[in-house]
Amino acid sequence: MNVELNPDTAIPFNPVMNERRLRVILKKEAVIELLKKGVWVYIILLLTEGAIRKWGLPQLAAPLLIVRDPVAIWMLFVAIKNGLFPSNNYVWSMIIVSIFAFFIAITIGHGSMAVAIYGTRILLIHFPLMFLIGSIFNRDDVIKFGKMMLAISIPMLLLIAVQFYSPQTSFINRGVGGDLSGGGFSGALGYFRPPGTFSFTSGNTQFWSVVGLFVIYFWLNPSGVNRILLIAASICLIASVPLSISRTLIFQIVITVFFAFISVSKNPRYIGQMLLAGIGITIAIMLLNKLDFFQKSTEALVSRYTDASVSEGGLEGTLGNRFLGGLLGAVQQTNQPFFGYGIGMGTNVGAKLLTGNVDFLIAEEEWGRLIGEMGTIMGIMVIMIRLSFCIKAAWLSFSRLAVKDILPWIILSMAFVFIAQSQWAQPTTLGFSTLIGGLLISSLKIEIPAADNEN
Numbered sequence: 001m002n003v004e005l006n007p008d009t010a011i012p013f014n015p016v017m018n019e020r021r022l023r024v025i026l027k028k029e030a031v032i033e034l035l036k037k038g039v040w041v042y043i044i045l046l047l048t049e050g051a052i053r054k055w056g057l058p059q060l061a062a063p064l065l066i067v068r069d070p071v072a073i074w075m076l077f078v079a080i081k082n083g084l085f086p087s088n089n090y091v092w093s094m095i096i097v098s099i100f101a102f103f104i105a106i107t108i109g110h111g112s113m114a115v116a117i118y119g120t121r122i123l124l125i126h127f128p129l130m131f132l133i134g135s136i137f138n139r140d141d142v143i144k145f146g147k148m149m150l151a152i153s154i155p156m157l158l159l160i161a162v163q164f165y166s167p168q169t170s171f172i173n174r175g176v177g178g179d180l181s182g183g184g185f186s187g188a189l190g191y192f193r194p195p196g197t198f199s200f201t202s203g204n205t206q207f208w209s210v211v212g213l214f215v216i217y218f219w220l221n222p223s224g225v226n227r228i229l230l231i232a233a234s235i236c237l238i239a240s241v242p243l244s245i246s247r248t249l250i251f252q253i254v255i256t257v258f259f260a261f262i263s264v265s266k267n268p269r270y271i272g273q274m275l276l277a278g279i280g281i282t283i284a285i286m287l288l289n290k291l292d293f294f295q296k297s298t299e300a301l302v303s304r305y306t307d308a309s310v311s312e313g314g315l316e317g318t319l320g321n322r323f324l325g326g327l328l329g330a331v332q333q334t335n336q337p338f339f340g341y342g343i344g345m346g347t348n349v350g351a352k353l354l355t356g357n358v359d360f361l362i363a364e365e366e367w368g369r370l371i372g373e374m375g376t377i378m379g380i381m382v383i384m385i386r387l388s389f390c391i392k393a394a395w396l397s398f399s400r401l402a403v404k405d406i407l408p409w410i411i412l413s414m415a416f417v418f419i420a421q422s423q424w425a426q427p428t429t430l431g432f433s434t435l436i437g438g439l440l441i442s443s444l445k446i447e448i449p450a451a452d453n454e455n
Helices: 015-056 069-081 089-107 113-136 139-165 201-220 227-244 247-266 268-288 292-311 314-322 327-331 348-355 366-403 407-421 427-445
Strands: 185-188 191-193
Touching: 015 069, 015 113, 015 139, 015 427, 069 113, 089 113, 089 366, 113 348, 113 427, 139 191, 139 201, 139 227, 139 292, 139 407, 139 427, 191 292, 201 227, 201 247, 201 268, 201 407, 201 427, 227 247, 227 268, 227 292, 247 268, 247 366, 247 407, 366 407, 366 427, 407 427
Parallel strands: none
Antiparallel strands: 185 191
């Protein structure tokens, strides 16, 4: 066969080999596009799962709790089949630990196959999925997702406002499975924390935390986003804080703002955008404060914050219990088996299957649950895997500030907390953690666009 030289590369050019290579590349691109659609389905189900369980198909509320799992399994299967499975030390370490924990649970642990499967799926399916999302999404996909969240924030605010001021017996406040007692959680001054389209109020808090990430990011990088949409989403975010009656949301927004200040200190060119955002937020708060609905919801938030801070020992106790994960308390548990009680037992579903009641059989905090389920050695291994990933991601994100890329750093402000110690036993929290971790990885692996390098 005659061999020609490609003038662009000055290497031997084989038409047959290049045709095969082209087919492989095209097939890989087609698979990646298919997997991207799977990610968007996962996102849609994450945002609507609670609505379906409350209003759409309440009779199927129980199985719909894991409605995203089939999508995740399918995506991982397609990735494995096409050589796209995210193979790294984090993923394989978690897979090995989860498989070992599964067999421990059904042999010397609680002994329930169903509970063990439910618990193992968290580490065996959703943790690898986080890396798969990160490998197939690119920077444009992350920005597209952010713009979508800005748009969705407008109807979501209207929904939680109606829920906030409606009685728990109303249809809009119906609970999971059509529960007529309502889906809101106790708040303050007679008002309940609204769940939005989610099964529980924690989902609403996580939704607005994500909106906060992109509101702040787009204020610092306004090019490419509709300014009216950004202003509207900013107002919605401010209004959502008192309506949610959520201290967690306040803490998360404060953390994200703190990260934004760090990015500005590293890149003074963002000072103008930060000042503009600050002025806009101040004006928005002043205008909202003239509205009766905002005043009442703010009073409820202040009342709950005061009461809860007193009961938890002030800000120090709140931060210690909620955001530091209670690692020392978890390790100091001396009355548990060496290999733990069995993976899955610390989840609400596991408790329901084992005892018939929804309760915390091991611990409410995530690190305490992990150590209680899998024992000190395996529990700490899982914690260390999650922490080591967060620390590496933090270093890489911080390094990107030197080249004026703040997207990973802003996403890290939420991802670090959620991946390190959020309650993955709760499906919605697990979904947001998986998604935000994937977005963080995506933002780190893509080269910085020329527009982001402008002085």
